[in-house]
Amino acid sequence: METEKKTRVLIAKPGLDGHERGARVIAYGLGDQGYEVIYTGLRQKPEDIVKAAVQEDVKVLGLSILSGAHLALTKKVMDKLAAENAKDILVIVGGVIPEQDISKLKGMGVAEVFTSGASIKEVGAFISSQLS
Amino acid sequence: MEKQEEWEGLIKAMQEGSVRAMARLISRVENRESGWLEAMKSIHYKSGRARVIGITGPPGAGKSTLVDRLTRDLADEGFKVGVIAVDPSSPFSGGALLGDRLRMKEGSAIEGVFVRSMATRGALGGLNQAARDVVKIMDAFGKDIILIETVGVGQDEIDVVKTADLALVVCVPGMGDGIQAIKAGIMEIADIFVVNKADMDGADQVVSDIAAMLEMGAEDSTSRTPIVKTSAAKGTGTQELIAVIKERLETSKKDPAWLEGQVKEEILVLLEKEIARHLRKQWNKEGGFDKAVKQVVKRERDPYSIVQEMTARFVGESPA
Numbered sequence: 001m002e003t004e005k006k007t008r009v010l011i012a013k014p015g016l017d018g019h020e021r022g023a024r025v026i027a028y029g030l031g032d033q034g035y036e037v038i039y040t041g042l043r044q045k046p047e048d049i050v051k052a053a054v055q056e057d058v059k060v061l062g063l064s065i066l067s068g069a070h071l072a073l074t075k076k077v078m079d080k081l082a083a084e085n086a087k088d089i090l091v092i093v094g095g096v097i098p099e100q101d102i103s104k105l106k107g108m109g110v111a112e113v114f115t116s117g118a119s120i121k122e123v124g125a126f127i128s129s130q131l132s
Numbered sequence: 133m134e135k136q137e138e139w140e141g142l143i144k145a146m147q148e149g150s151v152r153a154m155a156r157l158i159s160r161v162e163n164r165e166s167g168w169l170e171a172m173k174s175i176h177y178k179s180g181r182a183r184v185i186g187i188t189g190p191p192g193a194g195k196s197t198l199v200d201r202l203t204r205d206l207a208d209e210g211f212k213v214g215v216i217a218v219d220p221s222s223p224f225s226g227g228a229l230l231g232d233r234l235r236m237k238e239g240s241a242i243e244g245v246f247v248r249s250m251a252t253r254g255a256l257g258g259l260n261q262a263a264r265d266v267v268k269i270m271d272a273f274g275k276d277i278i279l280i281e282t283v284g285v286g287q288d289e290i291d292v293v294k295t296a297d298l299a300l301v302v303c304v305p306g307m308g309d310g311i312q313a314i315k316a317g318i319m320e321i322a323d324i325f326v327v328n329k330a331d332m333d334g335a336d337q338v339v340s341d342i343a344a345m346l347e348m349g350a351e352d353s354t355s356r357t358p359i360v361k362t363s364a365a366k367g368t369g370t371q372e373l374i375a376v377i378k379e380r381l382e383t384s385k386k387d388p389a390w391l392e393g394q395v396k397e398e399i400l401v402l403l404e405k406e407i408a409r410h411l412r413k414q415w416n417k418e419g420g421f422d423k424a425v426k427q428v429v430k431r432e433r434d435p436y437s438i439v440q441e442m443t444a445r446f447v448g449e450s451p452a
Contacts, residue, residue: 005163005165006163006226006227006228006251006253008159027229028229030227031222031225031227031228031229032222032225032227033225033227034225034226034227035227036221036227036228036230036249036251037227037228037229037230038230038231038233038249039229039230039231039233039234040233040234040237041234041237044237045241048237048240048241051240051241052233052240052247054151054152054155055151055155055240055246055247055248056155056233056248056249057152057155057156057158057159084152085152086152
């Protein structure tokens with residue numbers, strides 16, 4: 001009721017990927033779990049995503065990538081976050097990610113990767129476990 | 133006094149231009165983290181320069197697109213712009229989907245523009261104060277113009293634009309039944325009416341409907357309320373709107389009665405919330421609140437006598 005602390009999350013789609021249903025489903029799902037979710041839509045540049053993450057002071061940044069360019073785009077985002085002194089933001093990646101790339105993403109600092117089939121519940125549970 | 137130092141560090145960093153510090157401050161103040169009152173004291177004195185424009189209207193009116201356009205045009209003219217985009221929190225989950233930023237891709241990408249999405253958080257009258265706090269922080273950072281956008285469906289969201297220097301109400305053609313469809317209360321607060329999506333059929337009808345309603349208002353001032361046609365998506369009419377905004381900002385220079393009203397509200401809301409918070413904390417510590425709730429549920433007690441007792445305890449008097 002009173003202004004309790006709310007966890008703010010940014011869901012973003014970097015690059016030229018035009019498939020946003022997954023991102024929207026996650027965004028709505030997390031909203032239903034009590035998060036404040038900012039969704040910035042399609043075709044975002046990594047620097048604009050990081051800018052938004054900083055301005056909105058989110059605790060979690062979720063990247064949705066179905067275009068295949070996940071390694072390059074995630075690297076750009078992670079580098080930008082570091083440059084902005086924002087490495088404390090929890091980064092998760094979702095979308096079409098081949099098994100062999102998951103460890104590469106985690107090596108960049110991504111906390112977890114959720115491929116298609118992952119449930120919203122899982123995502124929410126992971127986030128709350130990481131933040132508590 | 134570690135916490136105090138953290139706050140001071142953030143304020144200092146913000147004054148030195150750190151956007152991250154400003155964003156952090158906004159979150160902490162919004163969350164009412166311990167030490168926030170002290171921090172806002174300091175920030176209050178550093179604010180007071182920025183002009184605030186409130187933009188409201190029914191869903192689908194194109195407010196976010198309009199705000200994006202205004203942001204771009206104002207930034208082009210050299211203004212440092214801050215945007216607060218307010219969206220409702222779900223009364224069920226407490227969460228929110230803050231989607232206004234989505235429509236402000238171009239504006240938010242401009243250097244010197246700061247966009248912050250805000251959820252109403254079941255504010256119950258506290259939304260005005262939350263917005264004021266964020267405005268002061270952005271003001272202290274150095275923003276010249278701050279745009280607050282809200283969906284004008286709840287009373288709270290409509291009220292927020294009253295805290296601004298100028299209130300813009302955005303209407304669109306095709307809303308069926310003309311202006312009657314718009315919630316009462318919105319029409320009275322407008323300093324400027326904007327008929328957006330003016331490229332659509334029926335735009336002129338909306339303009340004349342508004343004009344007719346203003347005529348009926350009978351007061352001299354309302355009949356001079358400007359009505360501007362725009363197409364935010366196409367970028368037409370926004371230059372004219374900015375000219376009208378600037379002119380109105382000049383002429384409506386903080387009317388003292390309005391200012392006093394704002395200050396009264398601010399003090400009272402802050403006071404009520406603080407006292408309630410303290411009371412609840414104390415009450416919760418003793419387990420008294422839960423106990424009282426159970427008693428009322430079992431109909432052993434009524435809520436009114438509980439409130440009488442708690443108030444009396446707080447004020448130090450015997451119950452009324």
